Structure formats: C-alpha cells, structure tokens
Amino acid sequence: MLSCSDCRLGSTPALRPTQIVVQMNTRHTLLLVMATAETILEAPLTSIANIGQHEGQAVTVRGWLYNLRSSGKLLFPTFRDGTGTIQGIVPKAAVSPEVFETLKALQLESSVVVTGRVRADQRAPSGFELDVDDVHVQQAVSADDPFPITLKEHGPDFLMERRHLWMRTPRQSAILRVRATIMRAAQEFFDTQDFTRTDPPILTPAACEGTSELFEMKYFDEGNAYLTQSGQLYIEATALALGKVYSFGPTFRAEKSKTRRHLTEFWMIEPEVAYADLDDLMRLAEDFLAHIVTRVLEKHRIDLKTITGGDDKVAKLANIQAPFPRVSYDEAHAMLEKAFAEGAIEKPHEYGDDFGAPDETYISNQFDRPVMVHRYPAAVKAFYMQPDPEDATKALCVDVLAPEGYGEIIGGSQRVDSYDLLKERILSHGLPLESFEWYLDLRKYGSVPHSGFGMGIERCVAWICGLEHVRETIPFARTLNRIYP
RNA sequence: UCCGCAGUAGCUCAAUGGCAGAGCAUUCGGCUGUUAACCGAAGGGUUGUAGGUUCGAGUCCUACCUGCGGAGCCA
Structure with a gap:
C-alpha cells in the first residue's frame, strides 16, 4: 500500500494502472503510462517541497524545466513544480539514449513529468538531488521562441509586461x-x-x-x-x-x-x-x-x-x-524637529501638517x-x-x-x-x-x-x-x- | 498635476560629434559535479517617433510617445 502526504495515488486505495491512464489526456501519454505504469506506481507523486521525505526512494515530480547545465556526458536539469526547485542528475551512461537526448535539447520552462530517485547531497542547496530515471515531456518549448525570462537581470517594464x-x-x-x-x-x-x-x-x-x-x-x-x-x-x-x-x-x-x-x-x-x-x-x-x-x-x-x-x-x-x-503626533513632531536640527532630515516638519513620506521613514527608523x-x-x-x-x-x-x-x-x-x-x-x-x-x-x-x-x-x-x-x-x-x- | 531620470540586438548594458560593441539568450562544437556553470564559434541592429543643427548625429537642439523614480494624496 502506498502512502504519501501529497500523493493522489496513495490517497485512493487499490488504484490499478488502468485507472491512472484515465487521468492522462493525450494518446502519446496514454501509451507511455501503460508501458511504465508499474514504475510510476513504485514512484509516487511528490511535491518538491516534500521530496526530502522520500530520501532513497523513487518518486515522480510533475513540473517544469527551470534550468539546464551540462558537463559533457552529464546533465544537470533543475526542475520546479511551484513548491520549490530540485536539481536532477543525468549521467549519459545511467539513462536511455532517448532520455539523455530529450533532456539535453529541452528548452527552459518546458513542462515535464520526471521519475527518479531522491538522494541527499551536501552540494545541493535544499540538501537533496534527484537521480533521474525517466522523463516525459508534456509540452516542449520551441527554441525559435524561447522562454523570455532568463536567470539574468531584467528591467521592471519587461518583467511587468510578462507578469x-x-x-x-x-x-x-x-x-x-x-x-x-x-x-x-x-x-x-x-x-x-x-x-x-x-x-x-x-x-x-x-x-x-x-x-x-x-x-x-x-x-x-x-x-x-x-x-x-x-x-x-x-x-x-x-x-x-x-x-x-x-x-x-x-x-x-x-x-x-x-x-x-x-x-x-x-x-x-x-x-x-x-x-x-x-x-x-x-x-x-x-x-x-x-x-x-x-x-x-x-x-x-x-x-x-x-x-x-x-x-x-x-x-x-x-x-x-x-x-x-506608541508615539503621539506631538511627540513625533518633536522627534522630527530634533532630526532636522541635527540634519537627519532635509525638510522641517510644519506643526499641524500631516507627515510626509520622508518624515514617516525617519520616525519608523527609530x-x-x-x-x-x-x-x-x-x-x-x-x-x-x-x-x-x-x-x-x-x-x-x-x-x-x-x-x-x-x-x-x-x-x-x-x-x-x-x-x-x-x-x-x-x-x-x-x-x-x-x-x-x-x-x-x-x-x-x-x-x-x-x-x-x-x-x-x-x-x-x-x-x-x-x-x-x-x-x-x-x-x-x-x-x-x-x-x- | 508637478519635479527628475531613461529609451541602442530577444534581455541587461557600452560606444570624446567620426567603422554599431560586450555579456546573457538562440544555433553548432567541447567538457562526468555544474550551482545565474564554464570554454570555442556563428547568426542577430530602421539606436522610441517626427523634425532640426552639422561635412558627418546613438551622441547636440525642439516637440511628442513610452517607461522608471519621487512629491502631493493615501493603505
């Protein structure tokens, strides 16, 4: 029996492989799932935030490709699922040629379903990495029109236009x-x-x-x-x-x-x-x-x-x-008078006026x-x-x-x-x-x-x-x- | 509404009034532990718009457009 805090499979007793197929929606996926249904059953769905609870076990992550680095015959895809990110490790010798080539060519923010084994690693920011076994690409982003937001710096106008x-x-x-x-x-x-x-x-x-x-x-x-x-x-x-x-x-x-x-x-x-x-x-x-x-x-x-x-x-x-x-208006005014005398604020505060933004900043900074x-x-x-x-x-x-x-x-x-x-x-x-x-x-x-x-x-x-x-x-x-x- | 700043490659930015550049992204190649990875190569431009000054304008002037920061007003 499967058990996992955020796994839909585990929450429904005696779910058989054929029932999983019903949840998928494309012909391609259907065939793939049928072929690997046993694997997926053994690799319960998890959120990346909770992935540490599955150390040493095979899991399935549904998410997106956040970043991809490579070093010769070793790929380092980072996946995100909305709860966090985790880096996958893909040695060419450890996976099928199809999986390696698919990941190597994948554009950022392509949607993917990944299975792999969770391993604790001191080098990882979150403490865990995923040794990737298999990947299913839900939708591949085109290289002709790559995801516009990179890991580098962008201006506010560009980002807000693509909020x-x-x-x-x-x-x-x-x-x-x-x-x-x-x-x-x-x-x-x-x-x-x-x-x-x-x-x-x-x-x-x-x-x-x-x-x-x-x-x-x-x-x-x-x-x-x-x-x-x-x-x-x-x-x-x-x-x-x-x-x-x-x-x-x-x-x-x-x-x-x-x-x-x-x-x-x-x-x-x-x-x-x-x-x-x-x-x-x-x-x-x-x-x-x-x-x-x-x-x-x-x-x-x-x-x-x-x-x-x-x-x-x-x-x-x-x-x-x-x-x-708690500071009364009168006390705050006195603070500002003193601050102006000491040169800590540029404009004097007129008694009776509301506080301006620089006045509020000065008061709160105390x-x-x-x-x-x-x-x-x-x-x-x-x-x-x-x-x-x-x-x-x-x-x-x-x-x-x-x-x-x-x-x-x-x-x-x-x-x-x-x-x-x-x-x-x-x-x-x-x-x-x-x-x-x-x-x-x-x-x-x-x-x-x-x-x-x-x-x-x-x-x-x-x-x-x-x-x-x-x-x-x-x-x-x-x-x-x-x-x- | 007012004051100030900016607009150059997909992005972030360079370029004394004198050949339009770099990094990232993309494509191709290299690398078995990378952390915004790195190394090599290629493609990529109507310099916001319209005028003006000048032998010559990305650069100077005028107007406009767009964005940003702030004031006022407010949470």
Whole structure:
C-alpha cells in the first residue's frame, strides 16, 4: 500500500494502472503510462517541497524545466513544480539514449513529468538531488521562441509586461506564497476571536471619504456608481449589528500616484469593533500584526531567504512582538524637529501638517518594530474621526508605520458617535448630506463608541518580504500606467 | 498635476560629434559535479517617433510617445 502526504495515488486505495491512464489526456501519454505504469506506481507523486521525505526512494515530480547545465556526458536539469526547485542528475551512461537526448535539447520552462530517485547531497542547496530515471515531456518549448525570462537581470517594464511568466521564477513564487499566508493569518486572527466577516459592496453610490479620486462607471438609470475605496462606512453598520466584524476584499483608488507604495487596485482587511476605543484598537492592531509575522516565520523561512537573499529579514521579523511603541503626533513632531536640527532630515516638519513620506521613514527608523503614531490634528484627518476629549483639535486616530521606511500599513480611528457632530462634520467637509443619511442613522439608533482600522495587504507583504515595490506583492498589479496582462 | 531620470540586438548594458560593441539568450562544437556553470564559434541592429543643427548625429537642439523614480494624496 502506498502512502504519501501529497500523493493522489496513495490517497485512493487499490488504484490499478488502468485507472491512472484515465487521468492522462493525450494518446502519446496514454501509451507511455501503460508501458511504465508499474514504475510510476513504485514512484509516487511528490511535491518538491516534500521530496526530502522520500530520501532513497523513487518518486515522480510533475513540473517544469527551470534550468539546464551540462558537463559533457552529464546533465544537470533543475526542475520546479511551484513548491520549490530540485536539481536532477543525468549521467549519459545511467539513462536511455532517448532520455539523455530529450533532456539535453529541452528548452527552459518546458513542462515535464520526471521519475527518479531522491538522494541527499551536501552540494545541493535544499540538501537533496534527484537521480533521474525517466522523463516525459508534456509540452516542449520551441527554441525559435524561447522562454523570455532568463536567470539574468531584467528591467521592471519587461518583467511587468510578462507578469504571467515572471511569477514562475522562484523569488516571485515565494512572494505569492508568503502573501497567501499573510492573508490566511489575517483572517484566522479575527475568525478565532469571534469576529464575523461582513464584506461591503464594491460598487458604491458615492465616495466613502469624499477626497480621493474614484473609478467611475454608469449604473443603469441610477446615474454613476464608483468602485469602493474603503468598506469602512458599511462595516460600521455591520459592527453595530454584529459587534465585532471585519471585511476583506479589493479596494480601488484612481489617484495618479506613481510610487513604490501605490497600486490602483489593492486588498484591504478592515476590522470594526463596537464599544472599542482608541486604546482597544491599538492593542488589536499590534496583536494582529504580531500574529501575522509569527505565522510567516513558522512557514516561510526558506521563502524569506529566497526573496531577500539572506537571513537578515528573519532576524528582524523575530523582533516583531507586542507591545509596539506608541508615539503621539506631538511627540513625533518633536522627534522630527530634533532630526532636522541635527540634519537627519532635509525638510522641517510644519506643526499641524500631516507627515510626509520622508518624515514617516525617519520616525519608523527609530524603532525595531512597527510604531503607532496617534492623535493627529483633526484638521488633516477624515471627517468621521472622534475628537480627543482632552484636546478637541486632535483626532482619536492611529497610523501604524512599518519599519525600514515601508510607510503606513495600518490607518485607523475611533469613529464619531454623536449624531449632531457627525452631521456638522459632513456639512463642513462639503459632502452631500443625502448620501450619508443611512450612515447618520447609525448614530440615531443606539449609537456606541466604536473603532476600526484598515490594513493594506500589499504594503504588509512588501514590508515582511523586504521588497522594493508593492507591484511584486500581488499576482497581477494594477498601476497608473499598466493594466496588461 | 508637478519635479527628475531613461529609451541602442530577444534581455541587461557600452560606444570624446567620426567603422554599431560586450555579456546573457538562440544555433553548432567541447567538457562526468555544474550551482545565474564554464570554454570555442556563428547568426542577430530602421539606436522610441517626427523634425532640426552639422561635412558627418546613438551622441547636440525642439516637440511628442513610452517607461522608471519621487512629491502631493493615501493603505
């Protein structure tokens, strides 16, 4: 009886060779499998990530040719399958002439099913190599039109134009795996604390905050609709229905921002908690980020090394534990004044203004973990933020700045809970009152203090992976000048 | 929207205003332990577009296009 954690053969009892044939789909494959069915049964399917569990055994790997080196009558094909890479060893004397010649002529990224024996080897980066017995070419890439992305350096334009192929490279695959873990850990954090996921609409009738530019479209006879830039206003409603809620989905900004921190389409996870104040929110934010980092470190040490090329990032992430430093706007301003006096930043920070990107970078560089900057001047913040009872010119809000200059990854606040104040704010911000009638209702029928934040997934991934640009954090990035592929 | 940088072989980049080059990729040949392997050879060019200056422009000037980085705004 076969057994293997990720082998479909092993998971189905008493699978006979003729049944394997049914899973294959070309005449060529069918004949080959019939001839080698016994071999394949003895060489269970494995993922490359788990190949070490099969040391000394014959296995089958389904994947692609990642690289090919040769030394006379010895070939070194490297295979990848989406979980990792492994180098095959093919001495001419050890395989049939057909297998040797097939592999020797194969172009990179041709799809292949390989059988071979797993052998531990100190020379291999992963510790294992595959002594190849047989290879079946699923589809051969043409030498007339070789795979465009080589192991050498490429420019961002070239790579983004071929994003559908670029993501096959080990580094890009690793980033996407870490992204998936971050998204799963983020949901897991809220799910295990009795939050209810309530996703807001993506098509909205008006601006949530009224400031940023929105993507606009016709909506039948109802006039214009807009792609959401935040689900916050809606989840305030669901929070008052369900207590603790979160939303998780794509959001859209039509801003003409061209920086390493901006996409026009990005994913945001937003919790909203009834009866929570700003201090509750900051505790939630630090526990949330610490949980995400813990999960990434549990699963992705090898991926982080692939992505960053070293162990530095793992060491830095190990520091990311609650509590995070808390710095008031006034304290942050004082830090910046001192920094300017010492020549550490180029421009002085004007008291009362929001922080610019260089200011945020300086502040975050003073700490070894994310820093929570709270109580900004109300004048530079959104209309729905609750004023600080101790200083009405300040808002009960918090920005969480990631280390190493990755900027704001979380923005949150306690929300205005007074009907009269909220109505006054809507009017003074020049927003159309009729669009916010439903939102004001939340302050009319059982209003409570409540707080929430939003975290941009892409900035979080960029920070945790140590990336130059958020365009690498999402399978298909949407930026100002690019909507292909 | 504003500021700055760039555009030369499939890719990454060279080329004082004076013969269009290299590495990688591709093809052919060599090598039994290579790790972005290495060694030899071949093929591969409307120098982003349109004008202009000049005996002569990849190089200088003007406009435009495309991309990149940043500011503002934001996550």
